[in-house]
Amino acid sequence: MAFHGYSAFSALIIKPLCLLLSYAVALSVHAYIPSTLDGPFQPVTVPFDASLRGNAVDLPDTDPRVRRSVKGFEPEQISVSLSFSYDSVWISWITGEFQIGYNIKPLDPKQVASIVHFGGLRYPLSHEAKGYSLVYNQLYPFEGLQNYTSGIIHHVRLTETPIHETYQPRWDYWGRYMQQLVSQVPIMVVEGNHEIEEQAGNQTFVAYSSRFAFPSIESGSSSTFYYSFDAGGIHFVMLGAYIDYEKSGDQYKWLEKDLANVNRDLTPWLIVSWHPPWYSSYSAHYREAECMRVAMEELLYSYGVDIVFNGHVHAYERSNRVYNYKLDPCGPVYITVGDGGNREKMAIEHADEPGHCPEPSSTPDPYMGGFCAENFTTGPAAGKFCWDQQPDYSAFRESSFGHGILEVKNESWALWTWHRNQDSSSKIADQIYIVRQPHKCPFRCHAHTLTQHRYADI
Numbered sequence: 001m002a003f004h005g006y007s008a009f010s011a012l013i014i015k016p017l018c019l020l021l022s023y024a025v026a027l028s029v030h031a032y033i034p035s036t037l038d039g040p041f042q043p044v045t046v047p048f049d050a051s052l053r054g055n056a057v058d059l060p061d062t063d064p065r066v067r068r069s070v071k072g073f074e075p076e077q078i079s080v081s082l083s084f085s086y087d088s089v090w091i092s093w094i095t096g097e098f099q100i101g102y103n104i105k106p107l108d109p110k111q112v113a114s115i116v117h118f119g120g121l122r123y124p125l126s127h128e129a130k131g132y133s134l135v136y137n138q139l140y141p142f143e144g145l146q147n148y149t150s151g152i153i154h155h156v157r158l159t160e161t162p163i164h165e166t167y168q169p170r171w172d173y174w175g176r177y178m179q180q181l182v183s184q185v186p187i188m189v190v191e192g193n194h195e196i197e198e199q200a201g202n203q204t205f206v207a208y209s210s211r212f213a214f215p216s217i218e219s220g221s222s223s224t225f226y227y228s229f230d231a232g233g234i235h236f237v238m239l240g241a242y243i244d245y246e247k248s249g250d251q252y253k254w255l256e257k258d259l260a261n262v263n264r265d266l267t268p269w270l271i272v273s274w275h276p277p278w279y280s281s282y283s284a285h286y287r288e289a290e291c292m293r294v295a296m297e298e299l300l301y302s303y304g305v306d307i308v309f310n311g312h313v314h315a316y317e318r319s320n321r322v323y324n325y326k327l328d329p330c331g332p333v334y335i336t337v338g339d340g341g342n343r344e345k346m347a348i349e350h351a352d353e354p355g356h357c358p359e360p361s362s363t364p365d366p367y368m369g370g371f372c373a374e375n376f377t378t379g380p381a382a383g384k385f386c387w388d389q390q391p392d393y394s395a396f397r398e399s400s401f402g403h404g405i406l407e408v409k410n411e412s413w414a415l416w417t418w419h420r421n422q423d424s425s426s427k428i429a430d431q432i433y434i435v436r437q438p439h440k441c442p443f444r445c446h447a448h449t450l451t452q453h454r455y456a457d458i
Contacts, residue, residue: 033415035433040320040327043390046398046429048348056341056401059173066173068097073112075154077175079182081189084218084229088159089186091116091131092213096151098172106149109133114154131156136210138168139200155213166197171207187212190238191225192275192312196367205242219258226251228258232408235267239274242367245292252295259303260444268411268436270305272332276368277310279319279334281387281394283356284347285312287373288365294372297324301331304443306436307406307414311338315347315399316418318430322393325379330441333434335416339402348399350390357386396430412436 034041059066070076075093083089095112099105114133117125132155138148148168178187195208209224219228225240237258245251262270276289278297300308301323316339323331339346349356364371373385381387390397404418418430 033431033433035413035435036321036333037433037435037437039395040392041395043392043394044396045350045390046396046400048399056343056345058170058343059177061169061173065177068172068176073152076179077172078179079175079212080184080186081213082186082215082229082231083157083159084215084227086230088157088215088218090213090215091154091156091158092211093154094151094172094175095154098151098169099149100146100169102146104137104147104149106135106137107152109135109152112152112154114156116156116158118158127158129156129158134210136206137199138166138197138206141200150207150210153210157213166199168207171211175211188229188236188238190273190275191240191242193242193365193367196242221254221258222250226254230267232269233267233411234269234271234408235262237270237272239272239296241274241276241289241292245295245369247295252299255296255299259299262303264304269307269408269414270303271307271309272300272305273309275310276312276365277317277334277336277338278308279322279325279393280310280313280317280336281350281352281391281397282313282315282317282347283349283351283353283358284314285365286351286358286386287363288312289368290363291369291372302444304330304441305332307416307434308332308334310334310336311340312336313338313347314342314344315339315397316402316430317397318395318416318418318432319393320395325376325391325393327392330443333416335404337402337404337418339400341401341421346399346401350397352387352389352391357384360385398429400429402429 061067068076073095075095078091078093081090081092096107110133112133114131116129116131118127118129119125133152135152136150140147145166150168151172189208189212191205191208196204197207198204199206205224212224214224214227215229216222216224216227221227223240223243225243226238228235228237230236237255239245239255240251243251264270274292276285276292278289278293280286313336315336317336319334320327321329321331321333351357360373361371363373375385376382380389380392398420401421402419403421404416407415407417409415412435414434416432416434417428419425419427420429423429
């Protein structure tokens, strides 16, 4: 890593890049691992263990892991993000110090060049890429909170290579804390409710849209809220739940075009992610994203989406294959992993438990559209707003902080493993092979796909 007079950032990019969500070293597990071929499964709820409930706290700004450790305009908070294509990545970093107070003066983004020198392993850093820089402000229209202006944020795209919200310094603390990991392993983000961060002029999501690099333009998107990229044999689609998702809107039209261009011969796996889950049986945020589900579920189903990842609910839940609240061998597996840790603690109440079904009028989120969560009209919960037992689409749920790893084995088999944070890495809390079966369910396909496959489980 070299720093030059113009304070540009030079990095050694190792080929190939390590991707956490695609191919990983296989776990050595001797017990039988079920697959979606064995499903649908009877619902399982792991009883809540209060002794394991963690206490998530903010690190103080005096902690050496979040303190600024560079001088002048040396780079910090370095991170790597994937671009739309396999041979391109984004490098992001920050130079200069943020300011917080009532009389702040933003830095000039042109003061420091956005240049990266890079090269292959054991070769000179003979390539140069230039990008852009920006500064963002968080200004409050009322007294009581200090205004904030960031350091200079740099984003450079390399090609030909294989918080508590509103308190802005926490973004810098997080960037410093995570740098050791995200400067080596790509991080791909999607907006959630904690990134809204309203400020003067009715601006929202400014920090989110400024601090990260997104392959939006490369994937034909005009927004940081939705984009797509390929990694391994997977086409990933990131969607925005806090902007227009209706069929007449730009996001939906972009999604139609993006899905239509997916070549399942090159990327047989199709994985989609957004923040609030459609299928969650917890009382917290219950059916909050129903309007988005009504607008988009049929489109995702018609293109044979394999897996959906969500967060928002601070607990873990994995579904059986489901479509429109019915068990469906052609539907995606929905995995809610909003359990990474948060000062709001875990979600422990289930909507199917007596006294925990939310009042329907309390469920809409004003940032996500209107009210769409009516009583069910068919199935075991017909005439009701909540089930009176764990829904059959809910295969496994547990209120514990944790994390998951997806290992794509080949074009048909992927291993999903979920670990509780309090357990050792060798202990597995939930594990299943997600299997795609050709010739079971019709789906729309890319015009150049050699063979129209059909994917589903039974």
